[in-house]
Amino acid sequence: xxxxxxxxxxxxxxxxxxxxxxxxxxxxxxxxxxxxxxxxxxxxxxxxxxxxxxxxxxxxxxxxxxxxxxxxxxxxxxxxxxxxxxxxxxxxxxxxxxxxxxxxxxxxxxxxxxxxxxxxxxxxxxxxxxxxxxxxxxxxxxxxxxxxxxxxxxxxxxxxxxxxxxxxxxxxxxxxxxxxxxxxxxxxxxxxxxxxxxxx
Numbered sequence: 429x430x431x432x433x434x435x436x437x438x439x440x441x442x443x444x445x446x447x448x449x450x451x452x453x454x455x456x457x458x459x460x461x462x463x464x465x466x467x468x469x470x471x472x473x474x475x476x477x478x479x480x481x482x483x484x485x486x487x488x489x490x491x492x493x494x495x496x497x498x499x500x501x502x503x504x505x506x507x508x509x510x511x512x513x514x515x516x517x518x519x520x521x522x523x524x525x526x527x528x529x530x531x532x533x534x535x536x537x538x539x540x541x542x543x544x545x546x547x548x549x550x551x552x553x554x555x556x557x558x559x560x561x562x563x564x565x566x567x568x569x570x571x572x573x574x575x576x577x578x579x580x581x582x583x584x585x586x587x588x589x590x591x592x593x594x595x596x597x598x599x600x601x602x603x604x605x606x607x608x609x610x611x612x613x614x615x616x617x618x619x620x621x622x623x624x625x626x627x628x
Contacts, residue, residue, distance in 0.1 A: 433571040433581050437474045443528035443576050444468075444489060448512045448582055450525070451491065453530065460504055463569050463583035465535065465562075465593060466490030472572060472584050472613055478622045483614050488531045492562050496574035498550060504532060505565035520550050537562035558600040587622050591615045 448464075455462050464472065467486035474480040495501050505523065508514040514523040514532065521533050537559035541547050549555040569583035585593065591612060598608035 433573045434477055435573040435576070436472065437573055437576040439476045440472070440574055443525070443530050445580065446528040447489060447525045447532055448574060449531040449580050450528075451508065452580065452582065454504060454507050454511070454513070455493065455595075458500075458504055458507065460493055460495060460500065461566065462491050462493040463566050464489065465474075465492045465565070465585060467607075467611065468535070469584050469590055470615070473587060474614075474618060474622070475591060477572070478618075480618050480621055483610060488533060490533045490535060492535050492537050492559075492566065494538040494566065495536045498536075498540060500538045501534075501540065508556065535559075541605045559595055561589070561592045565593055586621055587615065593621075 429607070449464065465487075467484075468489045471482050471485060472473065474482050475485075487522055493501070493504060505514075509516060512526055514525055517524060518589070519530075520615075521535060523532050523534060524530070525532065528529060535557070536547060537545075541559040545558060545560045546556050547559060549557065565585040568586050568589050571581050572584045574580045574582055594608050594615065596613040598605055598612065601608075
């Protein structure tokens, strides 16, 4: 990941910044690494860093957390709930902010997924999700400053890593996740524009 940060302070809705700040504080306290993924990462990269309009905006935030077990995952999510920051929903990965009302999907990867790079969701382990590409996306992530006062820096995938995650997600649930295909097409169509801006 890059050491220098990209500053987009003031561009993201305060509610989302607040949700990320709360997650960041808890994750740091538990020594858990995380980064933003999904459509929110797409919006950050294209809308707010490169000023390229995304095909649709998302209200939710997806994050990937690097954990070794379901116990670690539960420790993080239980702490968020116990501190009155988020409430649980009927989905194991989805949580709703108390003060900010932002919906956050928390997706575990790392040792929890084993050699197969797949997780099976609690409680019945009947929903299986691939975590391929998460570690690579984390290692090449960009450091983005969401707030100056007080400072808040969160990792966001690079454009190539975001494309990789979209391909894997689309393949993982094909043919049901058409939005992944749409996002992938958008990324490919706009990639040259992001590369040109980097040179300027």
